[in-house]
Amino acid sequence: MLNPLAQELNNALSGSIAEPLFSELGKRIFFPNGIIAQSGEAKKLGKTANGTIGMTVIDGHPVTLEAIKKYAPELTDAELVAYAPTAGNMELREIWKEKLIQKNPSLKTKNFSLPVLVPGLTAGISYIADLFLGQNDALLAADPSWDNYALICETRRGASFHQFTLFADGKFNIDGFEKAVKKEAETGFVRVLLNFPQNPSGYSPTKDEAEKICQILKAEAEKGVKILAISDDAYFGLNYEQDINPESLFAKTADLHKNILAVKIDGPTKEDFVWGFRSGFLTFANPEMTEDQYNALIKKLMGIIRSSVSCASTPGQSILVKAIKDPVLEEQKLNFKKILEERYRIVRDFIDSHSCSKLEPLPFNSGYFMSFYVPSKKACELRVKLLNEYGIGTVAIDEKTLRVAFSSIEKEKLLNVYETIYKVAEEL
Template identity: 60%
Template sequence: MIHALAQELNTVLEGTSAGSLLSDLGRRIFFPKGIIAQGAEAKKFGYRANATIGMACIDGKAVTLPSVQKHLPLLNTDEAVAYAPTAGNPVLRELWKQKIIEKNPDLADKTFSLPIVVPGLTAGISYLCDLFISENDVLLAADPSWDNYALIVKARRNAQFLQFPMFSGEGFNLAAFKAVMNEESKMGKVRVLLNFPQNPSGYSPTREEAREICDIIRRAAEKGAYVTVWCDDAYFGLNYEKETETQSLFAFLADIHERVLAVKIDGPTKEDYVWGFRTGFLTFAGKGLQEEHYTALSKKVMGIIRSSVSCASTPAQSIMIKMLRNSALQKEKDKFRVLLEKRYRKVRAFVDAKKGHPVIEPFPFNSGYFMSFHCKTVSAEILRQKLLAEYGIGTIAIDNETLRVAFSSIDETAIDGVYEAVYKAAEDLANE
C-alpha cells in the first residue's frame, strides 16, 4: 500500500513526464515528516531550545574533538562535523546551480530544479535507477561503457542493461542510437544514459552530433514515448578539440519536449579534482514542469537519500562552498586542464602514428581522462595481465575487447614508454 505522503507527491507529478516515468519504488518513496523534517522546523522556529537532532552541542553549536578540529582549522564546528540537510547545504545547491548556468549558457532562460546533493555521482545514478527503473525495465547506454552502470542496473534493480555500439568510423554511431531509440520507443517509455566525456573511451560528441542526438530523442517523444535522459557529466569541461560540443546535452534537452525528462548528474569529483569528496548533484529539467513538480521530485530523491545514507558529507560540502566562492578557482583549474591536455596531445600523436595497427586500435577519443583500445585479435584481459606482470603497467580491461588507459594519471614524460609497452605486448600476444 502506498503511503499517503507518497501518494500526495504522485498526485502532484501526475500527467507530467516525471510522473509517467516513475518506477514502482519511485511511486512508493516519499520524504517522511520524521526526525529530519521535524528537526528542520525546530531549527527554524525553536528559538528557546532545539532538542531534536542527535548531536552534542554547546551554545547551539556542534562540539568537536580538538584532535579532529586541528586538521580542519578553516572550518567551524558546524561546517566540520554537524549533519548536513538531506538534500544538501542550501548555499552549496544555489552556488552549483549558478555554476551550471555559467558553464551552459543555453540554460540561462530555462527552468530547471535546484541541484540535490548526493554522496557521489555513483550514488546519483543508483538513486535514478531506484526512482525510474522497475524490475525488468530497460536502461540504454553505449558500448563500451563504465562497468558500474551494469552492476547498478542488473544487480541492484534486476533490470536490463541494453547497449548500442557507440562508434561508427571516427565518430558517434548515430544510426545505432536512432535504431535502439526507435525500438525501445515502441514500449512507450525510454530510459537512456549518456556519458560525455565518456568513460572508458574519452569521447564527446561534436556540435553536429550533439544536435543529432537531441533530435533523435525529440522525435521519439513526438511519436508518443516518454523519455528520460540521464546526462552523466562526471568529466564535464575537459574537451581538447575545437569541434567538440562544450555544453552538456542537459542544456538542450531541458525544454525539448513535454514527454522528455532530462537529468544532469555532475559534481566536483573530476571537474574540480576532489575525487575523494564523494559529493555529486542531481538536477532535473523538463518542458512544462513547474516548481511544484521539481519540489515533488526533490522530496522523492530526499526519501531515497534518507533511507540509504541519510545525508552527504558535511566537511566536503563546507569546503566546496569556500572553493566555489574563491575568485582564483578557474585559474587554478585551468592549470590542471592544460596539464591534462598536454598528456592527451602526446597520446594522440603516439596512437595516430600507429593507425591501421593489426592487433589493437584506439576508439575515437577527444576529451576527459581516458582513452581505450579495441583489441581486435587479442583478449583485453590477457593483455592487461601481461602489461602488469611483464612491464609493471596497470590498465583496465573493461570487457574482453576493450582496454582502458587513463592518461590522466601518467606523467607526460612516461607516456611514450607506456604506450610503446602496450603495443609491444599486444603484438607479442598476437604472435604467440
C-alpha cells in the first residue's frame, strides 16, 4: 500500500507525462514530512528557539572550528558548515536556471522546471534511473558509452541496457538510432540517454543531425509512445568546430511533444572546472506540465535524495554562488577552454595526417576525449602495453574502444603520446 504522501504526489502528477514513465520506486517515493520538512518550517517560524536540526549553534550561527574556518575565510559559518537544503541552495538553483537560458536562448520561451542540485552528475543519472527505470524497462544509449551507464542501469536497477552503434560512415548514425528507437517504441515506451559532447568519443551532433534526432523522437511521440529523453550535458559548451549544434538537445526536446518528458543533467563540475565539487543539476521539461506538477515531481526527486545522501555538500554550493556572480569567471573559463581547444587542434592535426592499420579514430569535435576503434578487439591489451612499457595511461572502454583524454595531457607531450599509441598498435 502506498504511503499517503506518495499517493498525494501521484495524484498531483496524474495525467502528466511523468505518470506512465515512473518505475515502481518512482511511484512509491515521496518527500517525508519529517526532520527536514519540519526544520524548514521552524527556520521560518521558530523565532523563540529552533530545536529541530542536529547542529551545534551559538548566537544563531552554526559553530565552526578555527582549524576549518581558516581555510575558507570568505565563507560565513552557515555557508561553510550548515546543512544544505535537500534540493540545493535556492539562490544557486535560480542562478543556474538563468544560466541555462543564457547558454540555450531558445529556452527563454519554454516551460521547464527549476533545476534541482544533486551531488554530481553520476548521482543525477542514478536518481533519474531510480524514478523512471524498473526491472522490466530498458534504457537506450550509444555504443560506445560511458561504462557507468550500464552499471547504473543493469547492475543497480536491474533493467536492460540497449545500445545503438553511434557512428556510420564517419557521422552520427541517424539510421541506426532511428531503428533502435522504433524497436524500443514497440513496447509503448522509449527511455533514451544521449550524451553530448559524448564520452568516450568526444563527438557532438551537427545542427542537421540534432534536428534529425529530434524528428525521430517526435515521430514516435505522435504515435502515442511515451518518451523519456535524457540529455547528459556533462561537457556542455566545449565545442571546437563551427557546424556543431550550439544548444543542448534538451532545448529542443523541452517542448517537442506532450508525450516527451525531457531531462537535463548538467553541472559546473566540467563546465566550470570544479570536478571535485560534486555538484550537478537535474531539470525537467514538458510543454504541458504545470508548476504544481513540476513541484510534485521535484518532491519525488527530493525523496530519492533524502533517502540516499540526504543533501549535497554545502561549501561547494556556497563557493559556486559567489563565483558565478563574479564578473571575471567567464573570462577565466574562456582561457581554460582555449587550452583545451589548442590540445584538440594538435590531436586533430595528427589524426588527419597520420594513419594506422590497426586503429580507426572515431569522429570527434568537442569535449575532453577522443577514442579509437580497435578492430582486433585488443583495446585492453593495447592499454596495458602502453602503460607498462611506455608509462602512458589510456582507458579501454571495452575490448574494441580505447579512449584518450587529451584534456589531461599537456600539449608538449601530445605528439609523442599519439605517435607511441600508433607504434604500439602496429606492433600488436
